[in-house]
Amino acid sequence: MSKSFDVQILTPDGPTYKGSVESVRLPGSEGQFEVLFNHARLMASLAAGPVVITEPGGHKVHLAVSGGFAEVGGNQVTVLAESAETAAAIDLARAEAARDRAKHRLSHREPGLDVVRAEAALNRAINRIRVARG
Amino acid sequence: MANLREIRNRIATVKSTQQITKAMKMVAAARLKKAQDRVVATRPYAGKLRDVMAKLAPSAEGHPMFAARPDSGNVLLIVVGSDRGLCGGFNSNLFRYTEEMIRARFADAKAAGTLHLVTVGRKATDHFRRRGYTVVRSHAGFFDKIRFESAAAVMRTAADEFLSGRYDAVFLAYNEFKSVMSQNRMMEQVLPIPTAQTEDTYPADYLFEPDAKGLLETILPLHLNTQIWRAVLESNAGEQGARMAAMDSATENAAEIMRALQLTYNQARQAAITTEISEIVSGAEALKA
Numbered sequence: 214m215s216k217s218f219d220v221q222i223l224t225p226d227g228p229t230y231k232g233s234v235e236s237v238r239l240p241g242s243e244g245q246f247e248v249l250f251n252h253a254r255l256m257a258s259l260a261a262g263p264v265v266i267t268e269p270g271g272h273k274v275h276l277a278v279s280g281g282f283a284e285v286g287g288n289q290v291t292v293l294a295e296s297a298e299t300a301a302a303i304d305l306a307r308a309e310a311a312r313d314r315a316k317h318r319l320s321h322r323e324p325g326l327d328v329v330r331a332e333a334a335l336n337r338a339i340n341r342i343r344v345a346r347g
Numbered sequence: 348m349a350n351l352r353e354i355r356n357r358i359a360t361v362k363s364t365q366q367i368t369k370a371m372k373m374v375a376a377a378r379l380k381k382a383q384d385r386v387v388a389t390r391p392y393a394g395k396l397r398d399v400m401a402k403l404a405p406s407a408e409g410h411p412m413f414a415a416r417p418d419s420g421n422v423l424l425i426v427v428g429s430d431r432g433l434c435g436g437f438n439s440n441l442f443r444y445t446e447e448m449i450r451a452r453f454a455d456a457k458a459a460g461t462l463h464l465v466t467v468g469r470k471a472t473d474h475f476r477r478r479g480y481t482v483v484r485s486h487a488g489f490f491d492k493i494r495f496e497s498a499a500a501v502m503r504t505a506a507d508e509f510l511s512g513r514y515d516a517v518f519l520a521y522n523e524f525k526s527v528m529s530q531n532r533m534m535e536q537v538l539p540i541p542t543a544q545t546e547d548t549y550p551a552d553y554l555f556e557p558d559a560k561g562l563l564e565t566i567l568p569l570h571l572n573t574q575i576w577r578a579v580l581e582s583n584a585g586e587q588g589a590r591m592a593a594m595d596s597a598t599e600n601a602a603e604i605m606r607a608l609q610l611t612y613n614q615a616r617q618a619a620i621t622t623e624i625s626e627i628v629s630g631a632e633a634l635k636a
Contacts, residue, residue: 221391223391223392223395224392225389225392225393225495225572225573225576226385226388226389226495227385227388227389227391227392228388228391228392241556242556242557242561242565243556243557253552253554254550254552254553254554255553255554255555255556256399256549256553256554256555256556256562257554257555257556257562258556258557258561258562258564258565258566259565280565281565281569282399282562282565282566282569284395284399286553291395293392293395293396293399293569295495295499295569295572296495
């Protein structure tokens with residue numbers, strides 16, 4: 214059964230993940246979806262959210278991505294995101310600080326606050342905390 | 348005798364200067380290695396993004412970020428220099444080139460005061476402020492800790508201003524890393540996005556989620572951010588390379604000066620000894636007589 218395909222997650226700071234996997238769950242902007250072997254060719258934009266990769270043998274790798282897009286085709290999945298971190302690499306304290314900062318900014322609305330951006334920052338921070346906690 | 352001491356002091360001065368330039372060269376070499384690694388690390392991402400951009404570009408018809416504006420009077424120019432000096436002609440070459448380009452392409456905008464600059468790096472800020480350019484934003488200490496987020500923020504603000512109609516075009520000037528010894532001076536149009544002529548599009552059986560237009564909305568910011576990120580990394584690598592080369596020739600120059608001083612010193616010392624001997628000999632002769 215074990216039909217595996219290649220996944221790579223690329224960021225501006227370098228590749229975060231590269232490997233042969235059995236399945237990968239992605240946070241599409243229209244909802245989560247899972248890619249398995251022989252998936253149809255697809256281009257999808259991604260929201261900030263968790264990526265769950267199942268490696269052959271059942272080992273799962275959790276990552277937090279900041280949004281971007283994924284290309285699926287020919288049993289090759291390429292995820293492009295401006296930031297992607299494995300659960301182990303996330304600095305929980307920093308993520309919590311970022312969340313509190315964003316919350317503070319949204320609750321004390323100063324004039325000239327970019328609400329959309331502050332909400333995006335809050336979402337990213339919450340996503341990282343969730344992934345880090347497993 | 349005072350002369351001898353003076354020369355000795357000068358030799359000591361040159362020597363300590365040489366130690367500094369040597370250390371700076373070594374530091375620059377280490378930083379260059381790191382900077383080059385970062386440029387290489389970002390390549391797969393940038394390459395894939397360019398590929399996707401080219402394929403999606405045909406569906407961008409009429410997108411505000413692609414549409415050239417008939418009136419291009421308001422120009423925003425982002426100049427990426429360095430924070431520190433002592434790197435040879437790294438900054439001055441780029442600034443001279445930038446000013447040439449401004450004279451050639453935006454002379455009207457400059458005269459009308461509608462050419463605005465965003466400077467990255469202390470040296471760029473100082474240079475263009477002093478010459479009476481309108482610097483609307485400046486970023487200092489950018490290269491102490493290079494983060495994607497801070498580079499992206501510069502571009503995001505510029506893109507917002509472009510979309511709101513504040514500016515009609517955005518350009519980016521920076522040093523591209525060519526080799527340790529040399530940089531390419533670049534000036535690129537960022538917005539409106541120049542459309543590349545490609546026949547390469549996605550085959551019809553591709554699924555798009557949400558659709559090609561929606562995807563483009565996701566990808567365009569990534570594309571713009573990557574463009575400035577690349578410029579910052581290239582510039583940083585170029586700066587370290589230029590500093591390494593400058594400090595190498597300074598170290599060599601110091602060695603040259605030390606050789607010359609040592610020779611003068613030896614000659615002066617020899618002359619002093621000769622004078623002393625002849626004084627002693629003539630004193631002894633006088634006693635004999």
